[in-house]
Amino acid sequence: GAGVSQSPSNKVTEKGKDVELRCDPISGHTALYWYRQSLGQGLEFLIYFQGNSAPDKSGLPSDRFSAERTGGSVSTLTIQRTQQEDSAVYLCASSLVGSSYNEQFFGPGTRLTVL
Amino acid sequence: AQRVTQPEKLLSVFKGAPVELKCNYSYSGSPELFWYVQYSRQRLQLLLRHISRESIKGFTADLNKGETSFHLKKPFAQEEDSAMYYCALSGGGGSSNTGKLIFGQGTTLQVKP
Numbered sequence: 717g718a719g720v721s722q723s724p725s726n727k728v729t730e731k732g733k734d735v736e737l738r739c740d741p742i743s744g745h746t747a748l749y750w751y752r753q754s755l756g757q758g759l760e761f762l763i764y765f766q767g768n769s770a771p772d773k774s775g776l777p778s779d780r781f782s783a784e785r786t787g788g789s790v791s792t793l794t795i796q797r798t799q800q801e802d803s804a805v806y807l808c809a810s811s812l813v814g815s816s817y818n819e820q821f822f823g824p825g826t827r828l829t830v831l
Numbered sequence: 832a833q834r835v836t837q838p839e840k841l842l843s844v845f846k847g848a849p850v851e852l853k854c855n856y857s858y859s860g861s862p863e864l865f866w867y868v869q870y871s872r873q874r875l876q877l878l879l880r881h882i883s884r885e886s887i888k889g890f891t892a893d894l895n896k897g898e899t900s901f902h903l904k905k906p907f908a909q910e911e912d913s914a915m916y917y918c919a920l921s922g923g924g925g926s927s928n929t930g931k932l933i934f935g936q937g938t939t940l941q942v943k944p
Contacts, residue, residue, distance in 0.1 A: 719874075747930060759917060759934035772929050807875065814930045816863040816921030817882065822875040 718742070720823035722808050728829045729798055737793040737826045741810030748791050749811075749820060750775075750783060754804035762806075765791060766814045798830045833858050835918050837935035844908050845943050852903040852938050854892075854918030862920040864894055864901040865932070870914045878903075878916070888912070908942045915939050 721740040729735050741748050750762040764772040765785045776782070780799075785791040795802055805827050809820040834857045844850055856862065864881040879887045881894045881901065892903045901918060918935040922928045 749931060751932070751934075758936040759919075759932075761931050761933065764929050764931050766929070772931060775931075809875075811930055814928075816928055816930050818930060819877050819880075820930065820932065824874050 720808055720810050720821050722806075722823040722826050724826060725824065726827045726829075728831065730831050731800060732797055734794065734796045735798055735828065737795075737806050737828070739791045739793070739808030739810075739823060741789065741791070741808070742821055743789075745810035745812055745821075746788065747811045747814035747818070747820075748785060749809045750791070750793050751807045751809065752804045753807055753825065757804075759807075762793070764814060795828075798828075800830050803828055803830045833862075833920065833933050835920055835933055835935035837916075837918055837938050839938045840936070841939045841941065843941040843943065846910055847907050850903075850905045850908045850912070850940065850942075852916050852918075852940065854901045854903065854935060856899050856901065856918075856920050858899075858920055858922075860922065862922060864892070865919045865921070866890070866892055866901075866903050867917040867919055867934075868914050869917070875917070908940075910942045910944055913940055913942045 723738045748765040753759050761775040767788050768785050780796045783793045805825040807825045808823045811818040811820045836855045866878040868878040869875045890905045917937045919932040
């Protein structure tokens with residue numbers, strides 16, 4: 717079956733521009749997570765969705781970062797006024813429900829480069 | 832504070848040699864521990880988790896609560912084991928268990944022929 721998909725696979729933008737990253741989770745998965753993979757920081761948690769609500773946004777690094785999820789499915793991560801330190805691979809994962817007992821399935825990631 | 836530490840950035844061994852990738856954690860409570868693997872040009876995937884007590888691709892990991900460690904071991908490394916390995920923890924039972932993963936910095940395993 718189809719796994720988690722993310723688009724675009726690569727995004728190059730100029731400092732100060734806004735970007736939107738998209739995640740399509742596995743159908744039927746109610747939990748959705750965003751992580752960031754960067755050279756200096758490793759893999760960091762950003763935000764967790766259960767359905768359309770985000771009970772844990774503790775990993776968002778600044779108020780330039782926001783995310784939403786609609787219809788209990790697709791999620792969009794938006795970064796406003798991008799900075800060079802935002803350059804990273806942004807990973808999305810989904811699981812049946814939000815619990816450590818349920819395996820998370822990861823997407824291929826979006827590589828963001830801020831010039 | 833919740834933290835996962837993988838002290839080795841790179842571990843290089845010869846094919847057939849034993850492998851141990853170290854992982855230590857700090858967490859107030861009883862976390863669930865995982866190992867994730869990312870092969871070259873592939874997506875991150877679950878290798879094994881403590882609660883399953885399973886062996887995958889010859890790898891095992893034992894949770895040592897006294898030493899707060901969850902080291903990954905394999906008795907005989909294969910070239911196809913070359914990859915990036917991440918140790919991760921997630922909150923155990925209770926309402927705080929959202930499944931969010933706290934990852935270590937990762938260890939690149941290089942198995943030479």
